[in-house]
Amino acid sequence: MQIIERTCLENLFDLLKARGYDLFGPVARDGAIVYDQIDHVTDMPIGWHDRQEKGTYRLEKTSGSSVFAYAVGPYSWKKFLHPSAHLLWKAARTENGFELIKDEEPEKRKPAFIGVRACELNAILIQDKVFLGGQAVDSNYQANRAGAFIVAVNCTHPAGTCFCTSMGTGPKAKNGFDISLTELIEGGNHYFIAEAGSEKGADILLQIPGRPAAENEIAAGDDALKQSSEKMGRKLDTENIKELLYANADSPVWDEVANRCLSCGNCTMVCPTCFCTTVEDKTDLTGQHTERWSKWDSCFSLDFSYIHGGNVRTSVKSRYRQWMTHKLAAWIDQFGTSGCVGCGRCITWCPVGIDITEGLAAIRNNQTEKNNEI
Ligand code: SF4
Ligand code: SF4
Known part of the structure; x- marks a missing residue:
């Protein structure tokens, strides 16, 4: 050094x-x-x-x-x-x-x-x-x-x-x-x-x-x-995180978050790991020239999950759940690592203050309450 x-x-x-x-x-x-x-x-x-x-x-x-x-x-x-x-x-x-x-x-x-x-x-x-x-x-x-x-x-x-x-x-x-x-x-x-x-x-x-x-x-x-x-402002408990999210696709927490989420996609734009894109063709008015562009897209946009003549995630709830479950759980199966590095950008730049750490903690609490009832 x-x-x-x-x-x-x-x-x-x-x-x-x-x-x-x-x-x-x-x-x-x-x-x-x-x-x-x-x-x-x-x-x-x-x-x-x-x-x-x-x-x-x-x-x-x-x-x-x-x-x-x-x-x-x-x-x-x-x-x-x-x-x-x-x-x-x-x-x-x-x-x-x-x-x-x-x-x-x-x-x-x-x-x-x-x-x-x-x-x-x-x-x-x-x-x-x-x-x-x-x-x-x-x-x-x-x-x-x-x-x-x-x-x-x-x-x-x-x-x-x-x-x-x-x-x-x-x-x-x-x-x-x-x-x-x-x-x-x-x-x-x-x-x-x-x-x-x-x-x-x-x-x-x-x-x-x-x-x-x-x-x-x-x-x-x-x-x-x-x-x-x-001094970290937030904490996220990663224990069994993948299993927790896979087991909670029906958690009431998704409804609560979806009631506030604007589906604006800010969280995916600022996230340093989000990578989804769409393809856009631009043809000029003369019809003589065309370009194909790759552009960032977001799992919060309706078009992003349009497949074979229909959208498979029509509700905000399904889109938010897709984003968070992919980021914190499915990413581990897909790439061998979490898709979240804890930078906090999605929390800071969410216009309605939705917080991924609070969301996960709420899902965990809900699961604990369910377990206690059994
Ligand atoms: S905290 Fe995680 S999910 Fe949020 S922007 Fe950073 S890496 Fe992405
Ligand atoms: S930034 Fe906030 S309001 Fe916008 S899509 Fe993400 S969670 Fe929803």
């Missing part, structure tokens, strides 16, 4: 840029922390903190110098790896039919993602399984993911809606990163404990001015992460 002084963080940016990476990281914009292209450390939300609760997100600017003292915002890294819309192909009419048009692809620089939280890193690893781990590989995701450099940030400022500790996905990044950073500010000292997670990362770290971490600094980092674990 190595200590990088705050004043040397820019060296990391310079080294990555010199190696052909475009940098993407958090910026404070439009009242939220969002991810976008960045060039310098000063582009990041220095001194900003967030407050999150169900259906609530507020940013506050302080005079502090912290670089990463906030939790995740509405965007996740799927914005870059699995964008909300991308062109699959386009074609022009010809005398005998049509021909596909292939544009010259501009040369793409590799992305370096700066400030990836442990929960988000786990979400990327889950999407790797979905898009790259099966028989059919998603070539768009594969191209976006190839060569990405990941600078993870161990999270010391969890939000009121976070529960990564319950899901075993944070607050410390364990694998899947090139470099991880733990930010510490003690008195007048502002520094990062940096750890390499790959050869690429180790090679970069060697070139940043720094020194080996002292025992007391490592202990301070561990302590900050222990406190972070204890």
